[in-house]
Amino acid sequence: MPELPEVEMRRRFVETHALSLRIKRVAVPAPSLLDGVSAQTLRRALTGQVFETTHRHGKWLFVRTSAGRWLVLHFGMTGSLGCYPTRDAAPRFVRMRFDFANGLSLAFIDPRKFGKVGLTNDVQSFLQDRRWGLDPTAPGFDRAAFHQILRGRSGLLKAVLMNQRVIAGIGNLYADEMLFQAGLHPAARVEDLKPATVDRLYDAMTEAFAASLAVDTDYERLPERFLLRHRNGAGTCPKCGGTLASLANAGRTAYYCPRHQRKRS
DNA sequence: AATTCCTCCTGATAGC
DNA sequence: TGCTATCAGGAGGAAT
Numbered sequence: 001m002p003e004l005p006e007v008e009m010r011r012r013f014v015e016t017h018a019l020s021l022r023i024k025r026v027a028v029p030a031p032s033l034l035d036g037v038s039a040q041t042l043r044r045a046l047t048g049q050v051f052e053t054t055h056r057h058g059k060w061l062f063v064r065t066s067a068g069r070w071l072v073l074h075f076g077m078t079g080s081l082g083c084y085p086t087r088d089a090a091p092r093f094v095r096m097r098f099d100f101a102n103g104l105s106l107a108f109i110d111p112r113k114f115g116k117v118g119l120t121n122d123v124q125s126f127l128q129d130r131r132w133g134l135d136p137t138a139p140g141f142d143r144a145a146f147h148q149i150l151r152g153r154s155g156l157l158k159a160v161l162m163n164q165r166v167i168a169g170i171g172n173l174y175a176d177e178m179l180f181q182a183g184l185h186p187a188a189r190v191e192d193l194k195p196a197t198v199d200r201l202y203d204a205m206t207e208a209f210a211a212s213l214a215v216d217t218d219y220e221r222l223p224e225r226f227l228l229r230h231r232n233g234a235g236t237c238p239k240c241g242g243t244l245a246s247l248a249n250a251g252r253t254a255y256y257c258p259r260h261q262r263k264r265s
Numbered sequence: 266a267a268t269t270c271c272t273c274c275t276g277a278t279a280g281c
Numbered sequence: 282t283g284c285t286a287t288c289a290g291g292a293g294g295a296a297t
Contacts, residue, residue, distance in 0.1 A: 003290055032273085059291080077291050078275080093275085112274045114291060155267055164292075173290045231290095250269065253288085269297080279287080 002075040004058060004137065004169030005212040010073075010081050011056045014063055014106070017083040018051050021100035023065075030095035033108070035072070035116040045069050045119055046098065055123055057135045058168025062123050069119055072126065076114025082107040133167045136205060146202040147195070154191040157184065159250060170205070172252045173228060174212075178204040179254070180227040185261045186247050186254035231255050 002010065023046050028039040037045075049065040056062070061073040073079075082091055086105040090097075096108035096117050108117060120126040133149070134141050149167060153160055160166055161175045170178070179186055181204035182197060193201075208226065215221035219228045225238050235244045237257035245258045 006290075074291085076273095077289065079291095110274095111276065112289085112291095114273065114275095153266095159268080162291090171290050176290095251271090252291095267297105269295105271295085272293085273291105275289100277287105277289090279285100281283100281285085 002059060002079060003171035003174050004135075005174075005209055005217050007056055007059050007061055007075060007169075008137075008213060009217050010075065011054045011061050013081050013083070014051065014054050014061070017081075017104075018063075018098070018100075018106045019054075020050050020052070021102055021104065023047055023049055023051075023098055024101045025099040027097040027099065029097070030110075030113055032113055033095050033110065033115050033117050035074075035118040037117075037119050042117070042119060046071065057123070057127055057138075058132060058164060059171070060127075060132070060168070062120070062126075069121055070123055070126075072116070072118040072120050073108065074116040076110060076112065076116070078112045079108065079110040079115035082109050131165050133163070133165050135168050136170070137209060143199065143202050146205075147198055150190055150193065150198055155189065156249065157188045157190050157193070158186055158252075158254065160190050162252075169209075172254075173231065174205070174208055176231065176255055177208045177227050179261060180204075180256060181207070183260050183262075185263045186249065186256050187263065227255065 026043045026046050031039055045067065046065060049067050051063050052066055053064045059074060063071040065071065083104060083106055086099050086103055091107065091109060093109050093111040094107045095110045095113060098106040108115065158175050158179060161170045161178065178201055182200040211222055211226060222229050230236055230238055230244065236242060237244055240259055242257060242259055244255050247254050
């Protein structure tokens with residue numbers, strides 16, 4: 001479930017619940033989530049340290065330890081965080097657990113186990129090595145940068161928006177939201193976009209992220225005009241009240257309003 | 266370079 | 282009630 005705003009919420013969660021606490025123990029009930037490190041290496045890197053600062057890039061969350069290394073978290077489809085007293089009954093699906101000396105635990109919860117947990121010495125080189133795209137909320141990502149990124153590309157617009165090596169942080173739901181607000185059909189292609197349409201997409205992106213964060217990613221509290229509020233079940237278009245349609249491409253389901261999102265626009 | 270398909274894993278829901 | 286099929290806010294890798 002987590003896209004950029006949801007991962008940002010998890011970053012804030014770490015900030016408020018897990019900083020400056022001595023790590024007493026690291027439990028790894030689901031080693032398959034480990035990405036590029038062994039459980040032993042992870043334990044040695046973290047035990048006795050404290051988490052000091054956080055950083056988010058797209059859907060990646062980094063937490064710096066007092067030893068200077070960074071814990072790397074990716075939440076996949078169903079990853080989230082929890083904080084509770086170590087001695088309490090654990091919530092379901094705890095896949096990784098950091099027990100602090102003060103009796104609290106930070107849990108990485110992930111029913112489907114698509115998440116990843118790793119370590120890196122340097123965030124910038126981690127991002128460069130994997131060639132992730134720019135984070136749209138980072139300084140420097142402005143309208144001109146958005147135009148620059150899409151220039152010269154071709155293919156399904158939605159696939160490009162969701163390609164983390166192009167832009168880091170947009171997933172299926174926010175891509176649908178952008179297309180809806182910009183009045184573009186889910187099968188729209190990048191090479192057909194006019195500059196004014198790219199402007200609309202940029203505005204839709206920044207608005208959607210800002211609005212979502214303003215309500216702590218609780219879609220129920222979003223203004224009516226956002227598709228995110230109406231995407232479930234037999235949703236209706238917030239502009240005309242008509243029934244939303246859906247369409248699958250590359251295995252992902254797009255929801256859209258056939259009246260406002262035409263092939264040609 | 267773009268596109269499709271398959272895979273990882275588990276739970277919720279819909280249909281019979 | 283029980284079974285089965287389908288779908289889910291992600292993404293890497295292979296094949297075309």
